[in-house]
Amino acid sequence: MPDWSNWSGLVRCTPDAIERPSSEAYVAAVVTAAGARSVIRPAGSGHSFAALVATDDVVVSLEELSGIVDVTVDDDEPTVEVWAGTPIHAMGPALHADGVALLNQGDIDRQAVAGACGTGTHGTGPQLTSFSGAVRGTTVVLASGEVVTCDAAHEPDLFSATRLSLGAVGLITRLRLAVRPSYRLHERTWLEPIEETLSQLDSRIAATRHHEFFWLPGDDRAFCKSLAETEAEPDEMPDEPWERVGHSWAIFPSDRDDRFNEMEYAVPAHLGPECFLALRDLFRTRHPEAAWPIEYRTQAADDVWLSPANGRATVTLSVHEDASRDHEPLFRACEEIFRSFEGRPHWGKLSYLAPDERRALAPGWDHWWAARDATDPEGRFLNGHLRRLAGR
Ligand SMILES: Cc1cc2nc3c(=O)[nH]c(=O)nc-3n(C[C@H](O)[C@H](O)[C@H](O)COP(=O)(O)OP(=O)(O)OC[C@H]3O[C@@H](n4cnc5c(N)ncnc54)[C@H](O)[C@@H]3O)c2cc1C
Structure with missing residues (x-):
């Protein structure tokens, strides 16, 4: 069986499989094939210190789904749609070719963009939000295998839950992020x-x-x-x-x-x-x-x-x-x-922190769990760490 470890070596697991799907349809097939009793955990580049990815069942890396889908610059706010597995370091030069850039970045650029959004990765700047704050739309493969594209107008609760999802809402395949002219x-x-x-x-x-x-x-x-x-x-x-x-x-x-x-x-x-x-x-x-x-x-x-x-x-x-x-x-x-x-x-x-302490510190906690549970009532995207966060 394959081994998986995070960047620091603190979190390790030996899942039954590490899947690396190369198309959205393949991602949906992985979810369907995993079976109702398997826990499925999406992985970015493993730079989280918390045990978000660890499972004995199925880890899914979207590293094969990488690159810019499109850049839209004719609206009030330019945006980019990007494949979820794209490493942040690959985005700079690619976006620059279209005359745009990310609004902000953190200390390193080794994370996958979906991984960075998955935990609210941020840089510094009093006028600037985290990666999650820049998310304007997502495409996600749900526990049912359905592929849904959502934003503030279409499926707003699902969208809100996927902006910072801890990988617990589904497998995000594409993200639309606010960008700005190159600088x-x-x-x-x-x-x-x-x-x-x-x-x-x-x-x-x-x-x-x-x-x-x-x-x-x-x-x-x-x-x-x-x-x-x-x-x-x-x-x-x-x-x-x-x-x-x-x-x-x-x-x-x-x-x-x-x-x-x-x-x-x-x-x-x-x-x-x-x-x-x-x-x-x-x-x-x-x-x-x-x-x-x-x-x-x-x-x-x-x-x-x-x-x-x-x-x-x-x-x-x-x-x-x-x-x-x-x-x-x-x-x-x-x-x-x-x-x-x-x-x-x-x-x-x-x-x-204990679960009740977590809940008290996250203003959107109940909304987030309700939206998450609505599409994954069996908890197929919840590993032990996430269940402990919720006290389940
Ligand atoms: C050296 C170092 C420097 C760092 N610097 C910063 C910093 O400056 N600012 C900051 O805020 N943090 C920083 N971090 C923390 C890091 O940015 C976050 O933990 C980030 O989430 C890691 O991204 P990743 O691609 O490695 O994702 P992972 O750690 O692999 O996963 C993170 C989360 O995203 C989920 N996820 C990944 N891909 C998908 C997908 N396709 N669909 C749905 N969910 C998905 C996972 O399930 C998990 O819950 C740093 C970490 C390290 C080791």
Whole structure:
């Protein structure tokens, strides 16, 4: 039997089969053939830390369904329809050929687009939502094997549930995402004392399309990163070692070669600095061994049912631990702090919340489960992790 593992190696399973369908009809056939008692779990590129994909039955990777379906630029809002298995890194150059680009991106571009939407993957920017917030339509293979295309006007509940679906609504084959005209970014990075970072934080966030920082526990400094739109050409490199200019899709991603596990919470934007200070205090007093940075980012409010940024301007804070070390003591202590700042967990990262706590933190929880259950009453897309989230 085949083995499946996530990126960090924390989540492993040995399913009966890993299917890689190469057409929408084949995806529907996989669902039909799996049989009513099999659990079916869609996989992107396995970059989630939570056990979202693991099953003993059938894992379905849509990596063969990759590429741009079409780009629509004549409406008020340009959109792209893309096959679900398309890696984000493949989208930049392909969209650029049509004069458009993704609105925002996260730290890396290795995820499949359906995987990124599946957990609400986000970058930084106070005016910008997550990938899920940019979803304008989806095509999904339901538990019945039926293929349905939905949007805000057609099957609106199904559409809302599929924008951030945890892979629990069906196998998404295509997504329509809002995009914008191509743009270039000027990146500036620098190191400074954390006090300087915090004193300038509000003004920098307000003045820059994307601003974030990584607090480095070892020397109590911050690695800051600002990205601003620019008309400069990619080869007009500023004469500074910590600056560069390039197409948005070339500037957003970083390399993440060292393996780690991660917890991230979204807190109300105005509580971000105070929450960070509480985490920093925890690291310095109770966990001096913790060496990985804390990442601080911003996100606009959205209307996605399960989104941690639902209805509120957000700051996200993430903590990391080397994949070879026990992350649980540190993460549990951090989670207590996140909870005390009204934090909501990232669906793709680690958390120890009980089902009733989850429900209280996700404004669209009941709507989402009702819409999900309506098309999958037997729970064919629910693995143990998802059942535990719901307390089932
Ligand atoms: C190094 C690293 C950096 C990261 N940086 C960021 C970041 O900057 N911002 C951020 O928010 N997160 C970040 N993450 C988390 C990551 O973006 C999310 O966990 C994301 O969901 C992973 O995408 P994936 O393609 O690997 O999907 P997977 O982890 O394989 O799956 C994610 C979810 O999507 C579902 N899914 C996948 N494909 C389909 C489909 N076709 N139909 C229906 N459901 C589907 C799965 O069932 C699962 O529930 C990072 C993770 C790592 C390891």
